[in-house]
Amino acid sequence: MTGKKRKLLIIDKHQFGYLTDAYKWCEWLKSDYDISFLTADVGYEKIDMPGVKVSYISFRMPKILRGCLFIFAALMTLSFFRGAVVIEYFQGCSILKRLCPWKKLMVDVRTLSVSPDLKHRESYNRRLIRDCGYFDLVSAISKGVAKQIGINGIRVLPLGSDIISQAHKIYDDGIRMLYVGTFRWRKLEIVLEGLKLFIDRHQDIDVSFDIIGDGDTGQLDNLKEHANLLRIEDVVTFHGFIPLTKIKPFVDDANVGIAFIPITEYYDYQPPTKTYEYVLSGLYCIATKTKANAEIITQENGCLIYDTPESVCQGIERYWQQRKRLKEDVIRSSLVAYKWENIIRESLLPLLNEL
Secondary structure, eight states: OOSSOEEEEEEESSOTTSSHHHHHHHHHHTTTEEEEEEEEEOSSOOOOOTTEEEEEEEOOSOHHHHHHHHHHHHHHHHHHOOSEEEEEOOTTTHHHHHHOTTSOOEEEESOOOOOSOHHHHHHHHHHHHHHHTTSSEEEESSHHHHHHHOOTTOEEOOOOBOOOOOOOOOSSSOEEEEEESOOTTOOTHHHHHHHHHHHHHOTTSOEEEEEEOOOSTTHHHHHHHHHHHTTOTTTEEEEEOOOGGGOHHHHHHOSEEEEOOOOOTTTTTOOOHHHHHHHHTTOEEEEEOOHHHHTTOOTTTEEEEOSSHHHHHHHHHHHHHHGGGOOHHHHHHTTGGGBHHHHIIIIIHHHHTTO
16 A cells, blocks of 8 residues: 555454454554554553554453443544444444444454353354444454354455464474463363373373463363373473463474364354464464364374364374474465465455445
């Protein structure tokens, strides 16, 4: 783009820097757009990005109060803003469009409900579909999610990825596994049990497993205790939550990425960010056989497994059997179309041009 910068407002309840997609949109658009970002302060370390004006609304108060305050702040910001507006979906966000019907607004959906509770999941998704129906433009993270929303004219705004690590990968000097992500509803104890099976069967192979992330209260401690009970505490290292901006050293060192999502209908079409990041960084990816993972995992860049300890073990064994024929350049290039640069140019910019 040339000439004066267009203005862009992004409204997102996720604290700035902690939803990868919106953070990357800003990173790639800030040279061409004058970006304002209204976000929640949930107590995480604040991440700065030169060229992006971030406004924080405190969420350290009762839920009802913080929701009302965020809506009020969003309405005040919208009232005086002239430019493209993207709202990262949150429940009840349609009130912004209903109270500002003259504004052309886009809402983006990164996920449907992934709650194991069927009633909660159905209730949340019904409200999401109803909310989305008010907006001028609706985008979703994948074709599967878009189909489930079922709104005419909905667009696909795919998940993208950066190359986190350029470090050269060596695949035959031991197994250095990495998991990065939430623990919530992921059943990571299955991965630990599968790793235990592998270690018991292959005691001569050097294995390590770095786990980065956290979940609900007590979940990290429970997983640590599970590793202790399995007697693999010397193999598994829990690092807790680490911001995306600080995980590069772990990706540099790893040669296997674990993209473990339980195989359920509500996760099936949800593309996992880390699958892309692992592969583009040259890691062999062991991923559960969801429809989203099955679209991008090949024999050259990884393998698909079921969500059972035995299948996890078999996935690690498959890596070890194939390690000598793996080619780093082939792994990296297999998902090059999903680099953020390409997603922004081919999918996001055309949407912004309609606003």
